[in-house]
Amino acid sequence: MNVLIIEDEDRTARQLERMLKKYDPTVHVLAQLPSIRESVAWLSQHPLPDLILMDIHLEDGLAFTIFEQIQLTVPIIFTTAYDAYTIRAFKVNSIDYLLKPVDYDELAPALDKFKTLRSVAGSPDLASLLQLMQQFRESPFKERFMITIGTKIRSVETSEIAYFFSEAKGTFLVTKEGQLLAIESSLDQLIGMMNPSQFFRVNRQFLVSRSGIQTIHAFSAGKLKVDLRPASRQEVFVSSSRLSDFKDWLGR
Structure with a gap:
């Protein structure tokens, strides 16, 4: 599984990578990107990852701006210190919304959900996976x-x-x-x-x-x-x- 981490706090990004490796040692973290600008540039120049872990408040603004600059058809697990963007997150490709500090017991079920969605899709086709996400999506209301x-x-x-x-x-x-x-x-x-x-x-x-x-x-x-x-x-x-x-x- 290829994973991209979009996170402007280096310590948090490293913690997320350690938890990903704990969940599955074969996980390959492609890059850690701290800004909207770098994320858009990287996504424009590289094959899409299987999954993105994305913070919302980045160095140069809100991560939602990324979706305005590039068509992003990748499942996303949001990891953020702010709970005010839940509904907005679920309007894009979110399969889960985790509040910082994220611990392993919260991340693992989110990764389980991603694996379930991908296995149900029966293929790596992202369009099919995103369609299934609509069926599995959690309530957009504040929890x-x-x-x-x-x-x-x-x-x-x-x-x-x-x-x-x-x-x-x-x-x-x-x-x-x-x-x-x-x-x-x-x-x-x-x-x-x-x-x-x-x-x-x-x-x-x-x-x-x-x-x-x-x-x-x-x-x-x-x-x-x-x-x-x-x-x-x-x-x-x-x-x-x-x-x-x-x-x-x-x-x-």
Whole structure:
């Protein structure tokens, strides 16, 4: 298996190569490229590799620029310190999205997935492989949030989140255990990140998960009040413009 590493941190690139060799000693790392410019030049002058491990933030910009400059029909495992590009990554040739620091227990299943896809394709034809990737592709919706708390960074799985709300020009998430955490994304941005089967924006201030709803109270004129779990600091009503969609969502 021929692998290309696009990564601007030399230490990280060497760690990835060691893990690749641990997974399969016959893996051949063709090159380590730290920039968009060098990546485009290399890919234009050499046969395509079987697989690319690609960081997103490179020396001279975001790696997505590579796809704008060259037609790249190669499966890619993204390895990055940023979780904000998940959806964008899955719009290109991504078969997995690993957050740094990447360890062997995360990389190995991603490589297993690549081998499975290639074996199912039954041939080294990349067009067939990329078509199969569409069938095996994971959900493009956000699976976790990386949140800075003081000097620490905490990973919060979306399955842990009861609801989001906006207040005083800030946006916050509340975990099922009741922890309140500030996040950078606005509710408008979150709408495009969260799985709509699990999260619904009941009004301008609240985006709630199914598991975060404790009780729904019906008032006159079809008005609905939602009790959240954990309890919110203010009463939460479903906007009249969202009422019909909310009822449909509950019934799915």
